[in-house]
Every structure is written in C-alpha cells, then in structure tokens.
Amino acid sequence: MAGLHKSEFTNPVIRWVDTRMPVFTMMQKEYGSFPTPRNFNYFWNFGALAMVNLMIMIITGIFLAMNYAPNTAMAFDSVQRIMRDVNYGWLLRYVHQNGASMFFIVVYIHIFRGLYYGSYKYPRELLWMIGVVLLILMMATAFMGYVLPWGQMSYWGATVITNLFSAFPIVGDPIVTWLWGGFSVDNPTLNRFFSLHYLLPFVLVGVTFLHVVALHITGSNNPLGIDVKSPQDTLPFHPYYTIKDSVGICVYLMVFAALVFFAPNFLGDPNNFIPANPLQTPADIVPEWYFLPFYAILRSVPNKLGGVCMMFGSLLVLFVLPWLDTSKVRSARFRPLYRPFIFVLVVSVVILGMVGAHRPEGIWVVLGRVCTAYYFLHFLVLLPIIGKFERPLPLPESISKPVLGGGGGPLPAGAAAKPMEKA
Amino acid sequence: MMRVSVRHTLRTAALACALGAVALAAPARAQEAPVPPKQNWSFNGPFGAFDMASVQRGFAVYQNVCSNCHSMNLLHYRDLAGIGLTPEQIKAVAASFTVPLGLDDQGQPIEGPALPSSQFRAPFPNEKAARAAMGGALPPDLSLIFNAREYHGDYIYALLTGYADPPADMKMQAGMHYNKYFPGHQIAMPQPLHGGDVSFPGNAPNTLDAEAHDVVNFLAWASNPEMTTRKQIGVRVVLFLALMTGLTYAVKRQIWSDAH
Amino acid sequence: MADSSVTSPAFPGASGHAGHDAGKRDFLKLVTAAGAAIGVGAIAWPLIDSMNPSADVLALSSVEVDLTPVVEGQGITVVWRGKPIFVRHRTPAEIKEAQDVKMSDLIEPQPDSARVKAGHDQWIVLIGICTHLGCIPLGNKPTDPRGEWGGWFCPCHGSQYDTSGRVRHGPAPLNLNVPPYAFMSDTRVKIG
Numbered sequence: 001m002a003g004l005h006k007s008e009f010t011n012p013v014i015r016w017v018d019t020r021m022p023v024f025t026m027m028q029k030e031y032g033s034f035p036t037p038r039n040f041n042y043f044w045n046f047g048a049l050a051m052v053n054l055m056i057m058i059i060t061g062i063f064l065a066m067n068y069a070p071n072t073a074m075a076f077d078s079v080q081r082i083m084r085d086v087n088y089g090w091l092l093r094y095v096h097q098n099g100a101s102m103f104f105i106v107v108y109i110h111i112f113r114g115l116y117y118g119s120y121k122y123p124r125e126l127l128w129m130i131g132v133v134l135l136i137l138m139m140a141t142a143f144m145g146y147v148l149p150w151g152q153m154s155y156w157g158a159t160v161i162t163n164l165f166s167a168f169p170i171v172g173d174p175i176v177t178w179l180w181g182g183f184s185v186d187n188p189t190l191n192r193f194f195s196l197h198y199l200l201p202f203v204l205v206g207v208t209f210l211h212v213v214a215l216h217i218t219g220s221n222n223p224l225g226i227d228v229k230s231p232q233d234t235l236p237f238h239p240y241y242t243i244k245d246s247v248g249i250c251v252y253l254m255v256f257a258a259l260v261f262f263a264p265n266f267l268g269d270p271n272n273f274i275p276a277n278p279l280q281t282p283a284d285i286v287p288e289w290y291f292l293p294f295y296a297i298l299r300s301v302p303n304k305l306g307g308v309c310m311m312f313g314s315l316l317v318l319f320v321l322p323w324l325d326t327s328k329v330r331s332a333r334f335r336p337l338y339r340p341f342i343f344v345l346v347v348s349v350v351i352l353g354m355v356g357a358h359r360p361e362g363i364w365v366v367l368g369r370v371c372t373a374y375y376f377l378h379f380l381v382l383l384p385i386i387g388k389f390e391r392p393l394p395l396p397e398s399i400s401k402p403v404l405g406g407g408g409g410p411l412p413a414g415a416a417a418k419p420m421e422k423a
Numbered sequence: 424m425m426r427v428s429v430r431h432t433l434r435t436a437a438l439a440c441a442l443g444a445v446a447l448a449a450p451a452r453a454q455e456a457p458v459p460p461k462q463n464w465s466f467n468g469p470f471g472a473f474d475m476a477s478v479q480r481g482f483a484v485y486q487n488v489c490s491n492c493h494s495m496n497l498l499h500y501r502d503l504a505g506i507g508l509t510p511e512q513i514k515a516v517a518a519s520f521t522v523p524l525g526l527d528d529q530g531q532p533i534e535g536p537a538l539p540s541s542q543f544r545a546p547f548p549n550e551k552a553a554r555a556a557m558g559g560a561l562p563p564d565l566s567l568i569f570n571a572r573e574y575h576g577d578y579i580y581a582l583l584t585g586y587a588d589p590p591a592d593m594k595m596q597a598g599m600h601y602n603k604y605f606p607g608h609q610i611a612m613p614q615p616l617h618g619g620d621v622s623f624p625g626n627a628p629n630t631l632d633a634e635a636h637d638v639v640n641f642l643a644w645a646s647n648p649e650m651t652t653r654k655q656i657g658v659r660v661v662l663f664l665a666l667m668t669g670l671t672y673a674v675k676r677q678i679w680s681d682a683h
Numbered sequence: 684m685a686d687s688s689v690t691s692p693a694f695p696g697a698s699g700h701a702g703h704d705a706g707k708r709d710f711l712k713l714v715t716a717a718g719a720a721i722g723v724g725a726i727a728w729p730l731i732d733s734m735n736p737s738a739d740v741l742a743l744s745s746v747e748v749d750l751t752p753v754v755e756g757q758g759i760t761v762v763w764r765g766k767p768i769f770v771r772h773r774t775p776a777e778i779k780e781a782q783d784v785k786m787s788d789l790i791e792p793q794p795d796s797a798r799v800k801a802g803h804d805q806w807i808v809l810i811g812i813c814t815h816l817g818c819i820p821l822g823n824k825p826t827d828p829r830g831e832w833g834g835w836f837c838p839c840h841g842s843q844y845d846t847s848g849r850v851r852h853g854p855a856p857l858n859l860n861v862p863p864y865a866f867m868s869d870t871r872v873k874i875g
Contacts, residue, residue: 038682063733080497085738088729090649235682243675250668257664261657262469265570273571501742540742667722670715677708
C-alpha cells in the first residue's frame with residue numbers, strides 16, 4: 001500500500017505500528033540482526049555500560065531534582081534533607097554521586113579500548129570525534145553537578161575552574177564575570193549550573209545517538225582491527241551481544257553496588273561535608289579523581305595561560321588523533337613498536353592523576369612535567385613517527401579464520417538473520 | 424638494519440620511561456599533621472553496625488558537654504528514634520529544651536519546649552553571636568563532623584584525647600590550647616572531656632577514653648544515620664547481583680555454544 | 684516451534700534449540716529473565732517511594748490549637764498538613780439545629796454526635812475543603828456568607844453545609860471531613 005512501510009513483523013499490533021512508523025524494523029536492524037564482528041572481547045562491553053550509566057544518572061538525577069533547592073541558602077541543607085528525610089533519598093544521592101565516578105571509569109576504559117585497538121582510524125574518524133565531544137560534554141556536566149551540593153569543594157572547585165578562563169588576555173575577565181553572573185561564584189552561578197546540569201545529560205543522549213548512528217554505518221571495530229570480510233565474520237547483535245553485554249552489566253552493577261552501599265564516600269572529599277564558605281579556602285583543594293590528570297597538566301606548566309592551553313589541548317589533541325597516527329594497522333596486537341608506548345601513556349596518565357592529588361612540591365612537580373611532556377610527545381611526535389618506522393606483524397586473513405580455527409565453518413542455523421517477530 | 428635499531432631504541436625508551444615513572448612515584452608525601460592511630464570501631468567494614476548503647480551514651484555526652492557550644496542543625500529530636508529512643512523518650516528529651524517556636528498571634532517571637540519535629544537546640548542564635556561568645560572562634564556544627572574530617576572517627580577520638588602540655592619550645596597564642604592531633608597543634612577549644620563528665624546508666628565506664636569513644640560513635644551515627652539500613656540492603660543487593668551474574672553468564676555460555 | 688512459547692521474552696532470538704536439553708536451556712533463560720524483572724522492580728520501588736511524604740513532612744503531621752481566644756459563634760482556621768482546618772465555637776442554637784435535623788433530609792446521613800467529641804458539643808472541627816472539587820468554603824469569617832443552613836458556603840459551585848459541616852445542597856456529594864483530633868484539655872485540641 002502506498003505510504004506504508006513494508007513490515008516483516010507478524011504480531012498485528014506491532015505490525016500496525018511498524019507499517020506506519022518503522023521503529024520495530026529499525027530496532028531489529030540496528031540491535032537485532034545487526035551484523036557484529038564475532039570476536040569481541042569484554043572490552044567491547046564498555047559502550048553499552050556507558051549507555052546504561054547515562055540512563056542511571058538521568059533517572060536518579062530527575063528524582064533528586066524533585067527535592068533539591070538550587071539556592072545558596074538552601075542547597076547544602078536540601079541535599080542533607082535528601083540524605084536524611086526523603087524515602088531512599090540516601091540511595092538516590094549515593095547512586096548519583098558514585099555514578100559519576102563509575103561513568104568516568106567506564107568511559108576511560110572505553111577510550112583505552114579505542115586507543116589500543118585503533119578504533120579511531122579510517123573509516124571511524126567521525127565516530128571517534130563524536131566520542132571526544134561526548135567526553136567533553138560529560139566533563140562539563142560532572143563539573144557543574146559537583147557544584148550543586150554547595151560544599152567547600154563544590155564552591156572552591158567552581159571558583160578555580162571558572163577562573164581558568166581569566167587566563168585569556170583581554171576577554172578573560174569579562175568571560176569569568178559572565179560565567180558567574182556576578183563578581184564571585186554565587187547564587188546566579190549555582191542557578192545556571194543547575195539549569196545546565198539538568199540540560200546537558202539530554203544533549204549527551206542526543207550526541208550518543210549520533211555516536212551510535214556513526215557506529216552503525218561503519219560497523220564496529222574488533223580486537224584484530226581488520227575489516228569484516230564475509231558473513232562468517234559476524235554474528236547478529238541479538239542474542240549474542242545482548243547477552244554478553246548483560247553479563248558485563250551485572251558485573252558492573254556489582255562493583256557499583258559495592259561502592260554505593262559499603263563505601264559511598266570513598267571517592268569523595270571530606271571537605272565537601274562543610275557548607276561552602278566564600279571567605280575560607282580549604283587547605284588542600286583537589287578536583288574529583290576523574291579530573292586529576294588534567295588538573296596535573298594544568299599545574300605542570302608554570303605559566304597561567306600556558307597551563308590552561310595545555311589542559312584544554314590535552315583534550316583537543318584527541319580530535320586530530322586519527323590523522324596523527326600514520327599507521328594503517330588498527331589493533332596494537334599487530335604493532336610491536338606502538339604497543340609498549342600505549343602502556344607508557346596509560347602509566348603517565350595514572351601518574352598525572354597521582355600528581356594532581358598531591359601538592360605541587362618536590363618530586364611531584366618533576367613527575368608532573370615529565371608525564372605532561374610524555375602525554376603530548378606520545379600523540380604529537382611518537383604516533384606519527386612510529387607509524388612510519390614500524391613493521392607490523394602479519395595480519396590474519398579474516399576474523400573467522402582464527403576464531404573458527406582456519407576452517408571457516410558454516411554458520412549456526414539462522415544465526416545470521418534471525419527475525420525478531422516475537423519482540 | 425637501521426629500521427630495527429630505531430625500533431629497538433624506541434622500545435627500550437618506552438620501557439625505561441614506564442619503569443622510571445613508577446619508581447619515582449613510589450615515595451609517599453610526608454604528612455604535616457600526625458596521622459591519628461587507628462581505632463577499632465564497631466561500624467567499620469561491610470557488616471559493621473553501630474553499637475547503639477554506646478551511641479546513646481555518646482548522645483548524653485553531646486547533650487551535657489558538647490551542646491553548650493556546638494550546634495547540630497541537621498538533626499531533629501525525632502531522629503533519635505534512629506538510636507533506639509521510644510516516642511515517649513523523644514518527647515521527653517525534646518521537651519527538656521526551650522527553643523524558638525515562631526511567632527505568636529501578636530507577631531512576637533515565642534519560645535517553648537521543643538517538639539519531636541524541632542531541630543536540636545542551637546547554643547547560639549547565629550554565627551556572629553557564637554563568635555562573640557567564643558572569643559572569635561566558631562565552634563563548628565557537629566551534624567556532619569564525622570564525615571567532614573579526614574580519618575573520621577580516629578581523628579575525633581585522637582583530638583578529644585590528644586590534649587597535652589605544649590612542648591617547651593612552642594610558643595602558644597593567647598587563648599589557644601595544645602593538641603597533638605589538631606593541624607597546627609593550637610586549638611581554640613579547651614579540653615572538653617576529662618573523664619567523669621557524665622554518669623551513664625548501668626554504671627557504664629565514663630573515663631575520658633570511654634566518653635570519647637562513645638561520642639565518636641554518636642557523631643558517626645549523626646553523620647550517617649542511614650548506614651545500618653544501607654549496609655543491610657547492600658549485602659542483599661550484592662548477593663542478588665552475584666546470582667544474576669552467574670545466571671547471565673550461564674545463559675551467555677549456552678547462547679554462544681553454537682557460535683564456536 | 685513448540686517450545687518457543689515458553690521462551691523468555693528477553694531472549695526471543697535464542698529460542699528453539701532442538702535436542703534433549705532444550706527444556707533445561709529455556710528454563711535457565713526463564714529464571715534469568717525473571718531475576719532481571721525482579722531486579723528492575725526492586726530498582727523502581729525506591730524511586731517511587733522517594734515521592735511519598737518524607738520524614739520531615741510526616742513529622743509535622745500534628746498541630747496543637749489553643750481554643751481559649753475563640754468566643755461563641757466565632758470560627759478560626761488553622762493549617763494542618765497544608766490544609767485549612769475549620770474550628771468553630773457553636774452557639775447553643777446552632778448545636779440544637781445540628782442535632783435536631785432529620786436524617787432523611789441529609790444527603791449523607793450522619794448524626795451530629797458522630798461529628799463532634801462527646802462533652803465538647805460546642806466545638807466542631809472540620810477539614811475546610813469542599814468535597815466537590817477541593818475549593819475552600821466560605822463561612823469562617825464573620826463577614827462571610829454562611830449559606831441557607833448557617834454553616835459554610837462554597838463559592839465555586841454553590842455547595843452548602845450546615846452547622847455540623849454536613850452537605851445540605853449539592854453538587855458536593857459528601858459532608859465536610861472531620862480530621863483525627865483529640866482534646867488534650869477543655870481549651871486545647873491536638874489535630875492529627
């Protein structure tokens with residue numbers, strides 16, 4: 001019939017909807033029969049975990065917002081009212097608070113996966129860049145969320161980070177005043193941070209959608225980093241990867257629950273249990289752990305503007321990563337020269353995190369500078385050079401060869417395109 | 424071959440960087456303030472719970488000693504149900520305090536016995552009054568003090584029991600007191616507990632040590648009144664998730680069995 | 684396939700394995716899906732319950748009212764749980780009127796004695812919310828219209844209540860509600 005989508009679903013209700021609005025066909029195509037490389041390891045769970053985490057944050061956030069008062073006079077107490085008086089308020093709040101940490105753990109591992117297996121390379125450059133946008137949006141959201149409880153760390157974190165913009169000549173100070181809506185971090189600042197903290201997660205959802213759209217055009221990378229060559233190389237996403245992701249989600253939830261129920265303040269700072277006091281800065285001010293490496297880069301540069309530029313640069317360099325890496329081989333498995341350096345990068349980022357947690361004195365200054373230098377050296381110098389000199393190991397012929405033991409045996413019956421009418 | 428030697432050099436350099444960085448990061452920073460000794464608290468660990476008898480004694484210490492200077496604005500008398508007081512006991516405790524009760528029909532502020540829904544009576548009406556009465560120092564609100572200090576209970580216990588004569592070479596400022604564990608060692612609060620400050624029902628010991636221990640238990644509860652419930656739910660949640668992990672993994676094995 | 688009907692909805696694509704252990708396989712999936720459903724339910728409850736009245740709201744669920752200043756014929760309005768509570772000191776004539784009314788004349792028959800506390804006939808305590816659509820009836824201030832039956836008059840849709848707070852003229856279907864309350868002394872009442 002003209003104007004109606006041809007639906008393959010047999011259930012009359014689903015069929016009625018699907019012929020008019022083919023969402024079921026779309027879901028079936030993108031998450032049902034979607035051909036997915038058959039050799040994923042558990043690193044490939046972390047995209048799905050990030051999506052679950054975003055949902056958890058949005059849901060708990062909506063319920064927290066029902067009880068939160070974005071006003072400097074009430075914010076701290078309203079959070080404590082959530083903790084003490086609202087039914088299960090402590091649970092919502094601790095899930096949201098630790099959910100931020102879990103989100104960064106998941107996303108950092110997801111990024112490491114991309115770096116190690118070369119998921120940023122042709123043809124997935126745009127997919128990677130959208131991912132970097134997601135990371136930056138997520139950081140902005142986390143930063144503004146941390147201000148909302150209006151404790152000492154909230155207040156001074158907001159002050160220090162917004163003051164970064166004052167490093168820019170001429171426009172710096174007007175920008176800072178504009179960000180604050182006043183002459184210090186105060187009620188207008190808290191109000192707009194709450195507004196944006198509520199908005200940005202939905203922007204994240206939208207950009208995540210684009211991330212998935214881009215992914216489903218190019219298809220997923222895989223641990224071998226070679227292209228899918230035949231149907232034997234793939235499995236339908238459902239049930240093979242829905243169930244594998246479910247295993248990952250269970251393990252992830254277990255770690256999450258252990259944190260929430262047994263050590264909810266383990267990753268927090270005692271100072272944030274003191275209400276914001278604009279007249280007294282805490283002795284040691286540190287950002288949340290997930291910002292520490294960037295904070296360390298900021299402090300490693302003795303010049304204010306230089307530090308700010310390096311800090312933003314450490315994120316922006318990721319945008320051009322697909323063009324900095326000159327090797328055509330994706331997976332580090334087949335890049336003997338590149339492989340150790342990716343671990344050096346991880347070690348230096350971890351050390352930068354430790355540097356960020358300590359006062360900039362003595363050995364920590366030296367370590368911070370060495371690791372900052374390595375971070376940029378890795379991306380800007382080593383990646384272009386290594387690609388030129390490296391002799392990669394021989395790549396497997398296809399994904400199914402090593403998995404199926406060279407036989408390239410037949411697919412399990414119906415595995416390639418199992419319809420999902422029962423959905 | 425030239426290419427091999429470059430590769431070799433780069434790889435050696437990478438390893439050297441990694442090892443060197445780890446070795447350099449190892450020495451920990453020296454602490455300025457002494458680390459308080461670890462105490463054995465009943466609420467530690469995933470199954471730890473509050474010793475409610477001790478928490479109740481700690482509340483008595485707070486009521487009789489601490490509350491003369493320190494507010495606990497986030498607590499209400501009704502919250503004492505959480506340390507095992509009955510509604511009648513809570514009413515009686517509340518009624519023993521006179522608190523502001525809003526305005527009367529003529530618009531004048533009135534005072535009266537506190538209700539269970541009242542906040543804990545604050546010793547001073549506001550920060551300025553507190554500073555004026557305390558020679559400029561502000562006694563912090565104790566509602567969240569346990570969470571708000573590094574080392575939590577260990578620190579509070581060490582502070583309460585850490586008063587001593589200053590070392591001979593230390594110059595104390597006027598009105599300050601020497602304390603081994605307070606950052607900078609000069610604290611405005613005079614030693615609050617000496618032992619024997621409060622007599623407990625059932626002849627529970629009221630040495631300085633016991634009182635400090637009890638008051639830490641009370642403050643730990645005041646900062647985290649949900650802790651017991653939280654851990655109980657947590658054990659169930661983790662067990663459930665462990666079961667689900669096992670089940671899901673079994674289903675995964677089953678589904679994947681035809682793909683290998 | 685015969686066994687596809689018992690396949691759990693979570694894993695429909697994996698149904699229909701032939702062979703001797705197909706039943707065992709589907710059972711495992713069913714258990715797992717049931718577990719997942721229980722988990723989702725357990726997650727939903729804290730979210731729902733967080734919207735129920737919180738401890739601080741429940742703690743304010745009773746108020747005490749001093750009746751000394753309320754003279755005969757006068758009414759006051761106090762707030763209990765965010766709702767207006769009408770307390771009226773009735774005159775002997777009003778009490779008699781309320782007691783003598785025929786049950787058959789009432790929309791919701793209820794004797795006056797069931798709406799006041801024994802020995803405190805002169806005090807009527809009501810939740811001041813019209814049982815029709817939730818407006819606040821007039822009649823508590825001396826200048827208010829009290830309607831044909833001398834009680835309360837709802838300005839929204841013209842419902843009228845008598846001196847016992849019983850509805851006498853629609854559209855309200857029910858009498859004004861009596862909140863839970865108790866006399867602590869002759870001049871002091873605790874609502875809630």
